[in-house]
Amino acid sequence: MISFPLFLTIWNRGQGLSTPDVHYRIAHWLEQAWKNDDRYLLLMAFRSCGKSTIVGLFCAWLLFTDPNLRILVLAADLNLARKMVRNVKKIIERHMLTQHLLPEKKEQWASDRFTIKRDQEKRDPSMQAKGITANITGSRAEVVICDDVEVPKTCDTAEKRADLREKLLEIDYVLVQGGTRLYVGTPHHYYSIYADAPRKEIGEDVPFLQDFKRLLCPIITPEGAPAWPERYTIADIDRIKTHTGPNKFQSQMMLQPVSINEGRLNPEDLTVYDEELTYKQAAGRAQLWLGGTRLVSSSAFWDPAFAAAQGKGDSSVLAVVFSDDAGRYYLHRCAYIKSEAGSSEDEATQQCRQVVKIAAALMLPSITIEINGLGRFLPNILRRELAAAGVSTSVIELSNRRPKAVRIIEAFDAVMAARALYVHDSVIKTPFIREMQEWRPEKTSAHDDGLDAAAGALAAEPVRIRALTHSRSHRPAWQGSGGQHMADSDFSV
Numbered sequence: 001m002i003s004f005p006l007f008l009t010i011w012n013r014g015q016g017l018s019t020p021d022v023h024y025r026i027a028h029w030l031e032q033a034w035k036n037d038d039r040y041l042l043l044m045a046f047r048s049c050g051k052s053t054i055v056g057l058f059c060a061w062l063l064f065t066d067p068n069l070r071i072l073v074l075a076a077d078l079n080l081a082r083k084m085v086r087n088v089k090k091i092i093e094r095h096m097l098t099q100h101l102l103p104e105k106k107e108q109w110a111s112d113r114f115t116i117k118r119d120q121e122k123r124d125p126s127m128q129a130k131g132i133t134a135n136i137t138g139s140r141a142e143v144v145i146c147d148d149v150e151v152p153k154t155c156d157t158a159e160k161r162a163d164l165r166e167k168l169l170e171i172d173y174v175l176v177q178g179g180t181r182l183y184v185g186t187p188h189h190y191y192s193i194y195a196d197a198p199r200k201e202i203g204e205d206v207p208f209l210q211d212f213k214r215l216l217c218p219i220i221t222p223e224g225a226p227a228w229p230e231r232y233t234i235a236d237i238d239r240i241k242t243h244t245g246p247n248k249f250q251s252q253m254m255l256q257p258v259s260i261n262e263g264r265l266n267p268e269d270l271t272v273y274d275e276e277l278t279y280k281q282a283a284g285r286a287q288l289w290l291g292g293t294r295l296v297s298s299s300a301f302w303d304p305a306f307a308a309a310q311g312k313g314d315s316s317v318l319a320v321v322f323s324d325d326a327g328r329y330y331l332h333r334c335a336y337i338k339s340e341a342g343s344s345e346d347e348a349t350q351q352c353r354q355v356v357k358i359a360a361a362l363m364l365p366s367i368t369i370e371i372n373g374l375g376r377f378l379p380n381i382l383r384r385e386l387a388a389a390g391v392s393t394s395v396i397e398l399s400n401r402r403p404k405a406v407r408i409i410e411a412f413d414a415v416m417a418a419r420a421l422y423v424h425d426s427v428i429k430t431p432f433i434r435e436m437q438e439w440r441p442e443k444t445s446a447h448d449d450g451l452d453a454a455a456g457a458l459a460a461e462p463v464r465i466r467a468l469t470h471s472r473s474h475r476p477a478w479q480g481s482g483g484q485h486m487a488d489s490d491f492s493v
Contacts, residue, residue: 001065002061002064002097003031004027004028004030004031004034004057004058004061005024005027005028005031007057007060007061007064007095007097008023008024008027008054008057008061010095010096010097011057011091011095014094014095014096018230020228020230020231021228022045022049022217022227022228023050023054025215025217026043026045026051026054026215026217027054027058029043029215030043030054030055030058033213034062034180037178038213039178039179039180039181040180040181040209040211040212040213041180041181041182041183041212041213041214041215042182042183042194042209042212042213042214042215043055043182043183043184043214043215043217044184044185044186044187044194044214044215044216044217044255045186045215045216045217045255046186046217046218046219046227046252046253046254046255047186047252047253049217049219049227049228051184051217052083052084052087052147052148052184053087055084055145055147055182055184056084056087056088056091057091059071059084059088059127059143059145060088060091060092060095060098062143063088063092063098063101063116063126063127064097064098064101067101067116067117067118067119067126068118068119068120068122069126069142069143070122070124070125070126070127070140070141070142070143071126071127071128071141071142071143071144071145072127072128072130072136072139072141072143072144072145072174073085073127073128073129073130073144073145073147074130074131074132074136074144074145074146074147074149074171075129075130075131075132075146075147075148075149076131076132076148076149076150076151076153076154077131077132077133078112078129078130078131078134079131080131080147080148081112081129081130081131081147082111082112082129084129084145084147085111085112085113085114085127085128085129086111088127089109089114092116100117101116101117102116102117103115103116103117104117108125112128112129113125113127113128113129114126114127114128123140124139124140124141132149132154132164132167132168133167136170136173136174137170137173139174140174140176141174141175141176141179142175142176142179142180143179143180143181143182144171144174144175144179144180144181144182145182145184146168146171146181146182146183146184146185147184147185148184148185148186149164149168149183149185149193150164150185150187150188150189150192150193150194151188152188155188155189155191155192155193156188156189157438158191158202158434158438158447161189161191161193161202164193165193165208168193168208183209183212186251186252186255187251187252187255187256187257187258188251188252189251189257189258189437190257190258190267190437191257191434191437192257193208193209194208194209194255194257195207195208195257196214200428200429201428201429201430201431201432201433201434202434216255217255218253218254218255219232219237219240219253219254220237220253220254237253240253241253265408265412265416265436265437265439265451266416266436267433267436267437269416269417269419269421270416270421270422270423271419271421271422271423272422272423272424272425272428273290273291273330273422273423273424273425274424274425275290275291276290277289277290277295277332277362277363278290279363288322288363290322290324290330290332293324293328294324294325295322295323295324295330296323296324296325296464297322297323297462297463297464298320298321298322298323298362298364298365298366298462298463299320299321299366299368299457299458299460299461299462299463300318300319300320300321300359300362300364300366300367300368300457301318301319301367301368301369301370301453301454301455301456301457301460302316302317302318302319302355302367302368302369302370302453303316303317303318303319303370303449303452303453303456304316304337304351304369304370304378305317305449306339306347306348306351315336315337315431315447315449315450316336316337316338316351316449317334317335317336317337317449317450317452317453318333318334318335318337318355318358318367318453319331319333319334319335319450319453319454319456319457320332320333320334320335320358320362320364320457321454321457321458323462327418327420328420328421328422329415329420329421329422329458330422330423330424331421331422331423331424331427331454331457332362332424332427333358333362333424333426333427334423334426334427334430334432334450334453334454335354335358335430336430336431336449336450337351337354337355339351348377348378348381349381349385351378352378352381352382352384352385353385353389355367355382355385356382356385356386356389356391356393359386359391359393360389360391360393364393365393365394365463366393366394366395366396366463367382367393367394367395367396368396368397368398368456368457368460369382369395369396369397369398370398370399370400370456371397371398371399372399372400379395379397382395383395396460398460404448404452405441407452407455407456407459408439408441408448408451408452408455409441410455410459411454411455411456411458411459412451412454412455412458415458421458430450431447431450432450432451432454434447435447435448435449435450435451436451439451
């Protein structure tokens, strides 16, 4: 039997082309995976690498080795899928080893589907093209090729990414038992379907393509050399990086899942920790510790919202920030407060009681609450619930005067540039990180309630006064009396 690398070489020589090493690498990997019965495959290669052409040749080789195979091509839209099918048709027509596969009937040779000469009578064609949004119910195939199903128009919002994942799950109903699924593409977002680690903040416990055998071909090899030196020199690669920007280069050329769009807030500048607070007394003085670090101040900011507003996408969020004497900030909680529908308690009371529980657990000396709009009547309810629970946390009422985007930028820019912002592992599991990834100053429709609450906590004056901070247990104040670290505030009473 003719090997796939040889099949590829014969085709290229017939076209007057040479075969670069990166193409041989892909070809050997595809053939070996097929021979080893590896049926879950992911091929990622840099843009303009020719991966779709090689996969088209691989499909032609598969039909050459077994004419009874059925191959379904899925792409972001039908035109992209048809392009793959047309490429395979051209190869079968022109390759010296496959011309005997041409059908006798012209109607079997359409632009989006074709059927070669085969022994078995099957309802489905040898190869057909479908857009990812098409109805594939009733189709059957031994091989499904997912060619560039992730593109900006299928992944630039959380809703689109969820829809894409849901559609791809339908492949299970198309593949025959023991069938092969091959994903081909490049990542377009941090929350890419191709990510090799789960994104906890969107509810993933495992990567979407868990247990898939992977081949990654970035434009620069791990040794620092160009993957295709005949076409791309280091100087060429540097020009591409400069022209496209660092995010797009990392995503499309180095195959690292990041957002293609330039963002102001990069989660990679955060440091994650998992330590919890420890209350101590030393020499008759109260102290609050985070692992081996003594905390000296805190700030908590609540940006409230209610069911009517939440229907528009707003969330009620409480952010809690601690700091130490070294000027480091610890975003210890970012709590998305939800009320229970049908409860006998009104929504405001439900939310306030949840905030009280957090205040008691974290020994907060104060909570700042935004009183614009819906939050105007909440401070008194919160004070009532704090008193009822015996929690001596003070309530500070503030209204903002500056645009939300300005507040977020000014609160985060400096502290993140200094890599002085630490976030608790629990925050990673909330929508907060996703908000950072997707936030743009000019984008008013994006979810940013967690960001806004954290910005409020960072911008608020840290509380360092020696006052009762916890409850009627009369624990002494833990803040100490060291020098002040003041954060710029965009809020006023």
